[in-house]
Amino acid sequence: MELYSLTAHELLEKLGKKEISVEGLCSSVRNRIEDTDSKVKAYVRLAGSPAVVNPKAINNGSLSGIPVSIKDNICTEGYNTECCSRILAGFKPPYDATVIRKLKDAGAIILESKTNMDEFAFGSSTENSCFGPTHNPWNLDCVPGGSSGGSAACVAADEAIIAIGSDTGGSIRQPAAFCGVVGLKPTYGRVSRYGLIAFASSLDQIGTFTKDIEDSCLLMQVISGHDPMDATSADLKIPDYTRSLGQDIRGLKIGIPKEYFIEGMNREVKTIVQEAIAKLKDLGAVIKEVSLPHTQYAVAVYYILGTAEASSNLARFDGVQYGFRAKASKLIEMYFKTRGQGFGQEAKRRILLGTFALSHGYYDAYYLKALKVRTLIKNDFDAVFQDCDCIITPTAPTPAFRIGEKSEEPLQMYLSDIYTISANLAGIPAISLPCGFVKNGLPVGLQILTKPFAEETLFQLGHAYERSTPWHKMKPKL
């Protein structure tokens, strides 16, 4: 068994028993990247061997010696962080994001090359990257999903042990589903966003990509917690997540929202998810149909609020303090040219849509209305969680689509997030885990959603499912 193919908890055990060395582990991962990344293209700025940022980090921390891959929108002091956008070309952050500091404190090894993403996390396929697309390890002609497609693909391809991504409307869960790995979006406020380059501040959350549930627990234990540097981080005690592993799920109440099993959903995906639900029932969970009546509005609400917040957050990229600057003789001309040349097509579309939604005369009709419908969507979840411990849905309506298939049709691309967006609007935690494969060999993801700050319920249910199914053990042939 090659070291790169193992999970973090398996490797930590071997490291603890001195069966393997950190150097051996790092070179195994490095060799794997060298062998396969020319096909997958999960990493960006990968010049020769990927360097590691703190190879001497070895301490007694809970992730000591484990390499971690990081999405290109999370600041690593002194190492390029460009959001896969031309406008941030060459940007080396002057500080570490809080999650990076916590990972380093836990002894993790940070890879210098970052993982590919849609520019500024705008997209569902990783095609909107200034470095070109990442390829799905299960079928190189397909997208890995997005926007954290590089983080999902590198874990799926064993080019990483664990990875960090961000999720604003599904950007962790949808690529995790497309690549057959475990992807967790924690509760809004559970993990500090200090040092995450902002897309939509009321929706963004940092989360994890792992090969199994136990690694998600491990990683969440390290990155969760209150941070005075992020005013939106919640000052709540962090439970011992590993205690939810191996727990019985008998009597756990699972709601199945009828609005999610509708037209437009791939038939094979539907069957596979229904089989997963039947499996959970066999394990003793109580299954009941529930209703989230405002589901149909989620995508529209998201594309108003997400773009409005993005248009404001991205105002800072003006060529003055960092990144790309276009040549110009006057300041105002420099702004126009820098932003016109520096942003890609999807970034421009979103900034323009968001600016429109916030502009005089349209604010009430779009932005304010979307905020009110957001309340209705949140109320739907509150009502269901009165009587259910969690909700189960497919993560995405289809398996991975082909590269180029939706890149000229933004609305079709937006609709691939139809099942994941609501969790961000409601601020609740959600996880995607592998639950089978369609006939052509592409993986399918099962999404579990639960109450705010109840990530342990996701781990409990996810782990029970994982122990009785083989899906998380499957590896793509590369």
Add this chain to the structure above:
Amino acid sequence: MALSRETLKYVADLSRIELTPQELEKLSLQLQTILGFIDQLSKADIAGIEPTSHILPLSNVLREDTPRESLSIEKTLANAPQKKDNFFVVPKVIE
């Protein structure tokens, strides 16, 4: 809601983004399609519903106003496209 090319040009100016005529043409069509989809929000019954701008019950998070170390000038200017002494340099602002 129709998004005319004039409106899009106005929004692009507000956003400080230079668009080529081809971009203007293409984006105007794409944004019209997206806004057409978004118009379904008009069907939602929002009478008496309060807006949710933020999901956590937090407001006015304050900390003690104590001095602490901030970024050095050197680090602050390290990424500047153009700098001189302790300043960012930009093209002329006033004619």
